[in-house]
Amino acid sequence: MRPLRLLGDWAVLLPLGLVILLLLLGPALKIAIDSFEDEAGGATFGNWLSLLDVPLVRRSVLGSLWVGALVATLSTLLGTPLAWAVEHLRPGRRSLGIAFLTVAGNLSATALVFGFSTAFGTVGLVTLAVQELWPGFMGVDLYDPTGVVYVFLYFHIPLFVLLTLPAMGVVSERLWEAAAVCGAKPRFFWWRIGLPMLLPFLAAGWFLMFVWAISQYGVPLALGGADAGIDLIAIRIGALIETAGRSNRFGQAACLSILLIVLSALALLVYHRLLRRAARWIA
Amino acid sequence: MRRRHAESLAGPAALRASAVALIALLTVAPILATVLYSLATVWRHRPLPDGYTLRWWWATLSDPDFLAAAGRSLLLTVATVLLINILVLPPLYWSHVRNPRIRPLLQLAALIPFVLPGIVMAAAINRFVGLWPLTATLQATPLLLLLSSIAVSFSAYLWAVDSAMRSAKIATLCEAATTMGAGPVYILRRVVVPNIKHGIAIGSLLAFASVIGELALPRIITGSAFETIPLWQLREMRGTDADPNAVAVSSLLLLILLFAIAVFVIRRGRAGVPSIIFGVEKS
Secondary structure, rough: OOOHHHHHHHHHHHHHHHHHHHHHHHHHHHHHHHEOOOOOOOOOHHHHHHHHOOOOHHHHHHHHHHHHHHHHHHHHHHHHHHHHHHHHHOOOHHHHHHHHHHHHHHHHHHHHHHHHHHOOOOOOOOHHHHHHOOOOOOOOOOOOOOOHHHHHHHHHHHHHHHHHHHOOOOOOOOHHHHHOOOOOOOHHHHHHHHHHHHHHHHHHHHHHHHHHHHOOOOHHHHHHHHOOOOOOOOHHHHHHHEEEOOOOOHHHHHHHHHHHHHHHHHHHHHHHHHHHHHHHOOO | OOOOOOOOOOOOOHHHHHHHHHHHHHHHHHHHHHHHHEEOOOOOOOOOOOOOOHHHHHHHHHHHHHHHHHHHHHHHHHHHHHHHHHHHHHHHHHHHHHOHHHHHHOOOOOOHHHHOOOOHHHHHHHHHOOOOOOHHHHOOOHHHHHHHHHHHHHHHHHHHHHHHHHHHHHHHHHHHHHHHHOOOOHHHHHHHHOHHHHHHHHHHHHEEEHHHHOOOOHHHHHHHOOOOHHHHHHHHHOOOOOHHHHHHHHHHHHHHHHHHHHHHHHHHHHOOOOOOOOOOOOO
């Protein structure tokens, strides 16, 4: 009777479990092994050393870390006041704001890059309109490797706002009134009560934006990818696979993949820890 | 006399209103620029096009390459969403009514795609299926693309439906139905699904939006053998015979499609959008 019961309890999980096992976990394990294999199939650390040796590969690692940290930091700095403002709007305007943010945060990579360049590029709609008033304005040069940061910010800031919106309510008017009755000035309130309460949520948002930024592939690819001088891990993996075909020389791509997985996993772990502690404030 | 802190915590209303205006402007600008681009005859260095025409719309809608890509994208996306429903709904239901130990497993599984970025998965899945002669026949097939699309995009669906099940108190409903003698399949069809319709619709919408814009998986897994809309757009953006007007038209068509589905989903549901704090449960 017991095995039958066990089957009844777990059988429904089987199809999804198989998909996860064969299409997520199995492949991940395979590239972990690949990262220690040389072209002939022998064991080696050479691929991992190439992360330090091969300039192209090393640059992509540094590039991703830099872009990830920069985008996460700017999204946090610009997104926090925006989230505060949206949270304190009248209900109608608030949902309008959320609708706009959802659209901006979820445009597909190709549509986003195309729309962004026709609006904010060097000959874009907005750029040309601003130039009528202020001739020196140049717009965003999307053919420069830094262009990727602007496009990332365009959809990371909305995602940051949407993510931290539920947290903004924890610093309530009631708290402020209580503090004010005790004689607190706004600056003191923010410094000792408001910000410390928001901090775990903002920090968690930073880590999630970091994960999001380093795992982007579609947007930098649509911006021209490796040909346009964009040095990011995801782009380098794609370029390595395309030149290596389905044969050997996969080792470097495998190492970069594992590196990306480890970075994402660590950042998500920190994210989870931060929110676990802070979630009790959101009732 | 002591100064009273009468001012509210929210900050000046004008500042908040201008935040929304800024969001709206930044969101609308790329879309407006894309609309103008799709209607422009020629667009020289001036803020607005020189003249307007419907030529590009007509040309794109009668381009067999585009129509074929659109067909493939829709087929792939609809099939993915249907299969996600079939694979995820039963174990989720079971975790609420019969075996709660499934739940943490599902929650953990939903985080995996965030640790394994699309480009990494695309590379790894190709390598993994190449391991055995039987599965190697799957390489570069639409079927493999379909399976991988499920694996990387079921998370949002899982969260949306899980939170809908919790707020509908599915466990209690099922106890009542069981007491009256209904079987599990009947309960799922006639009691559970009608109560969480809105969650299912939101989850399906999220999965739909993420699959239809996906670049990494189709590019690495099938490449030009199964050209989806984003791949076709990429070719029209960068290729030797690039046609930016066609990119503008196709981006707008996708946007209109997503918008129509979103309006339909939100209109039909009486409850608001379920609030999901990414991966962390409210307790």
